[in-house]
Structures are given as structure tokens and as C-alpha cells.
Amino acid sequence: MVEAIRKTVLVDFTPEEAFELFTARITSWWPVRTHSYGGDEVKNVVLEPHVGGRLYEVTAGGEQDWGSVLAWEPPRRLLLDWQIGEACGTEVEVTFEPEGPGARVVLEHRGFGASDPRERYSSGWDVVLATYAESSSKNA
Amino acid sequence: MSTNGLVLDALGDWTRRQIFEALRRGPRSVGDLAGDLPVSRPAVSQHLRVLKDAGLVVDRKEGVRRIYSVAPDGLAGIRAYFDSFWDEALDRFAAEARKERE
Numbered sequence: 001m002v003e004a005i006r007k008t009v010l011v012d013f014t015p016e017e018a019f020e021l022f023t024a025r026i027t028s029w030w031p032v033r034t035h036s037y038g039g040d041e042v043k044n045v046v047l048e049p050h051v052g053g054r055l056y057e058v059t060a061g062g063e064q065d066w067g068s069v070l071a072w073e074p075p076r077r078l079l080l081d082w083q084i085g086e087a088c089g090t091e092v093e094v095t096f097e098p099e100g101p102g103a104r105v106v107l108e109h110r111g112f113g114a115s116d117p118r119e120r121y122s123s124g125w126d127v128v129l130a131t132y133a134e135s136s137s138k139n140a
Numbered sequence: 141m142s143t144n145g146l147v148l149d150a151l152g153d154w155t156r157r158q159i160f161e162a163l164r165r166g167p168r169s170v171g172d173l174a175g176d177l178p179v180s181r182p183a184v185s186q187h188l189r190v191l192k193d194a195g196l197v198v199d200r201k202e203g204v205r206r207i208y209s210v211a212p213d214g215l216a217g218i219r220a221y222f223d224s225f226w227d228e229a230l231d232r233f234a235a236e237a238r239k240e241r242e
Contacts, residue, residue, distance in 0.1 A: 002219045009230045011237040021237060029236040031228055037154060105233070107226060112219045 004110035011103055015096035018103040019075035022094060023047045032057065037064045055080060067092070082109070150194035151221055155179055156187045160210070163197055167209035 011018050021029070024047070032042040038059040045066075047055045053069040070091070071079035080092040090111040097104045151157055159173055170188065174181040188208055191197040196214040199206050211217075 002215045005219060005223050005226060007226045007230050009234045011234050012241045013237050018237065021240075022233065025236075029229070029232040031225075031232055035225060035229070039154075105230070107230065109222055109226060112215050112222075 002112035004108050004112075007107045009105045009107075010099055011105060012101070013103050014075075015098055015103045016075040018096045018105055019078070022096075022105070023049060023074075023078065049074075150190050150196055151218075153187070153190075155183070156191060159184065159187050160191060160196060163208055163210050167207050169202075169205045169207055171205070173208075 013021065026047050027045045030036075030045050032038070032045065033040055036042045036045075036057050038057055038061070041059040041061070042057045043060070044058040045056070046058060047053065048069065049072060051069055051072050053072065054065055055067040055069070056063045056065045066084050067080045067082045069078070070081050071077060071093075075096055077096070078094045080094075082090045082092050090109060093108045093110070095106045097106070151160065155177065158177055162168060162173055162176060170181055170184050173188075174184045177184065179187075188197060188199070192199065192208075194217065196211055196217050197208050198211045199208045201207075
């Protein structure tokens with residue numbers, strides 16, 4: 001099991017505003033030139049605002065899926081099933097918490113296990129048990 | 141880290157990402173891969189060399205064919221790739237928020 005990626009960024013936005021920028025206006029900040037299928041051809045990135053919604057890029061040639069929404073809890077939490085090539089089957093969770101006058105945005109990209117579902121499942125349990133062990137040793 | 145740079149370059153190309161994705165589903169030969177992609181066999185070989193140099197794939201000889209598969213520690217490379225990707229993406233996210241606040 002490969003350790004999850006965890007990133008934190010503070011913005012001078014309320015959690016509501018940060019959630020809206022992250023989701024509804026994803027095109028305004030996503031580095032499409034280097035991180036998309038279509039590169040410079042990408043006209044739009046769309047994140048459909050509901051569970052089961054699609055995350056996809058739009059080019060003149062059509063649409064290309066990046067992932068789907070597993071949890072839609074504005075303005076606090078977003079969970080995506082990541083289907084882009086090399087990270088197919090991983091998950092991205094983003095949370096938005098108030099921090100002073102702004103918001104703390106925490107992103108976790110996890111599940112860099114094997115693409116075999118059984119292995120993903122067992123890796124999942126490794127994480128559960130490791131977390132359990134960690135919290136129980138903290139309490140000890 | 142130079143290895144990280146190589147992984148970034150290796151996966152920065154659309155065709156190479158398709159090749160890598162195909163290999164995540166199981167080991168394949170060059171001919172197999174070329175049959176599924178809009179690129180020639182020599183081009184697939186070149187892409188595989190880049191992926192191999194980046195430590196993402198390994199190969200073995202099986203009779204006259206060479207079979208490629210995802211390197212056991214290749215996933216650590218993917219993680220490194222996304223680690224720097226998210227730095228870039230979130231920097232841009234924060235910069236957009238700053239710009240709108242001004």
C-alpha cells in the first residue's frame with residue numbers, strides 16, 4: 001500500500017466560496033495545459049454537483065471523463081472517484097473548514113494500490129487497521 | 141529528485157499514459173499494445189523505453205517476445221507524480237482565490 005497524498009492550503013475565502021471555486025469554477029484554476037487529455041484544446045472542465053455526477057473535460061472533439069462524485073456535501077466535503085489513466089480507481093477527498101476569516105482546504109488522494117479490486121480491498125483494511133492501531137496507541 | 145522528474149516526463153505524454161494504463165490491467169507485449177493504440181510498433185517500443193527508464197515498467201523475455209508489466213514499485217512513482225501535481229493545482233487554486241479577493 002502506497003501512502004496517501006495529503007495537501008493543505010489556506011485561502012481568504014469562506015468554506016462556501018472555496019467549495020464553489022473548487023467545484024463550479026474548476027476550469028478557472030485547473031492546470032489543463034499540462035494535466036488533461038486534451039491539453040490546450042480543453043475548453044471547459046465540468047464537475048456535476050451531485051452524487052453520481054461526472055467530472056469531465058470538454059474539447060471540440062467531445063467529452064472525456066476524469067472521474068465521478070462519490071460524496072457531495074457542500075460546503076464541507078467532496079469525494080471523487082478518480083478515473084484518470086495512471087491513477088484509475090484512486091479516490092480524492094477534499095474538505096473545507098473555517099480557519100480564522102478564511103478556509104482551510106485539505107485534499108487527500110488515496111488508494112494508490114494495485115488495480116486488482118481484491119488487492120484494493122485488502123489494502124483498504126491495512127489502512128483501517130493501521131488507523132485503529134494508531135488511535136488506540138495514542139489513547140494508551 | 142531526478143527519478144521524480146523522469147516519472148513526470150514519462151507520464152506527461154498522452155500515449156505513454158495510455159500504455160501505462162493498459163499495463164495496469166495486465167502484462168502485455170509490444171505487438172499487443174500497438175494493436176490497441178493509434179501508434180506504430182516502433183513508437184510503442186520507444187514509449188516503453190521511457191517508461192522503463194523512469195522505473196514505471198519492467199520487462200521480461202518470454203520466448204521470442206518481450207512482455208512488459210507495471211514495476212512493483214511503479215505505484216510509488218505514480219504517487220510522486222500526483223504529489224507534485226496537487227502542489228501545482230492547489231497553488232493555482234489559491235492564486236485564483238487571491239486574485240478574486242483583490
